[in-house]
Amino acid sequence: MQKHLRILAFSALTAAIAAPVVAQDEVTYTADTVVASVNGEDIKLGHMIAARATLDERYNQIPADQLWNGLLEQLVQQTALAQGIESLSAGEAMALDNQERSLKAAKAIEIALEQAITEEDIQAAYDAEFGNIDPEEEFNASHILLETEEEAIAVKEAIDAGANFAATAREKSTGPSGPNGGELGWFGTGMMVPSFEAATIALEVGEVSDPVETQFGWHVIVLNDTRKKEIPTLEQAREGIQSRLASEAAATIIAAAADEADIQVSPFENTDEKVELINRLDLLE
Numbered sequence: 201m202q203k204h205l206r207i208l209a210f211s212a213l214t215a216a217i218a219a220p221v222v223a224q225d226e227v228t229y230t231a232d233t234v235v236a237s238v239n240g241e242d243i244k245l246g247h248m249i250a251a252r253a254t255l256d257e258r259y260n261q262i263p264a265d266q267l268w269n270g271l272l273e274q275l276v277q278q279t280a281l282a283q284g285i286e287s288l289s290a291g292e293a294m295a296l297d298n299q300e301r302s303l304k305a306a307k308a309i310e311i312a313l314e315q316a317i318t319e320e321d322i323q324a325a326y327d328a329e330f331g332n333i334d335p336e337e338e339f340n341a342s343h344i345l346l347e348t349e350e351e352a353i354a355v356k357e358a359i360d361a362g363a364n365f366a367a368t369a370r371e372k373s374t375g376p377s378g379p380n381g382g383e384l385g386w387f388g389t390g391m392m393v394p395s396f397e398a399a400t401i402a403l404e405v406g407e408v409s410d411p412v413e414t415q416f417g418w419h420v421i422v423l424n425d426t427r428k429k430e431i432p433t434l435e436q437a438r439e440g441i442q443s444r445l446a447s448e449a450a451a452t453i454i455a456a457a458a459d460e461a462d463i464q465v466s467p468f469e470n471t472d473e474k475v476e477l478i479n480r481l482d483l484l485e
Contacts, residue, residue, distance in 0.1 A: 291484025345375035352411035
């Protein structure tokens with residue numbers, strides 16, 4: 201059904217459409233304001249707004265009058281075509297039922313969420329997550345990855361003798377960071393394999409490690425710098441907290457609605473029968 205609704209959806213939006221302009225006195229517009237009529241069937245401003253809301257950000261680049269005329273032409277064409285159809289198939293009618301049900305359910309959740317999450321809830325969630333934590337230590341390190349311990353020992357000795365770490369990494373390292381001088385950037389605990397992390401934490405800034413083995417090979421590590429990870433402010437964390445609280449609240453709202461409803465489920469206990477029935481598209485013809 202969606203495919204049929206989109207047949208003419210965007211073709212008119214890519215070219216300018218000339219339309220006569222009629223001078224009007226100042227009026228108050230509502231969603232029920234009629235913008236066109238097709239064989240006596242009204243197309244209202246609300247229809248235009250709803251159609252515009254389905255378009256993505258690319259359409260923001262289209263001039264307003266061109267976008268208006270394109271949407272109007274789309275709705276006019278769809279209305280004229282739709283008037284030639286007396287009724288929908290069972291499948292199309294049920295698809296509309298599902299769409300209406302989904303829209304109403306989303307609206308119910310939206311209304312409930314407006315009262316479910318308060319500023320106090322957001323502050324409490326922020327305090328619980330960030331209020332009592334110490335800033336995490338972060339490390340900036342570079343490494344040279346080698347295949348054997350012997351190669352790693354030789355590289356460590358060369359660096360101890362004055363070889364430049366970054367230049368040696370570019371020349372010797374087999375890891376993807378080699379061309380970048382072995383730089384790994386900033387990372388916190390738990391982001392590297394345990395033996396690599398432990399060796400890095402044990403270093404002083406500027407110190408080069410002895411060879412360290414991981415499942416990737418042998419590493420020679422230099423600790424470039426350390427810092428404390430900045431704890432986000434409430435405003436910085438607000439969006440993520442609101443999203444999490446909304447998801448949690450929505451799950452509660454959905455569960456409560458189902459619990460309070462009188463639900464009667466017809467018995468379809470045969471798994472093979474279920475698989476067959478749910479794929480019987482012929483029942484929708």
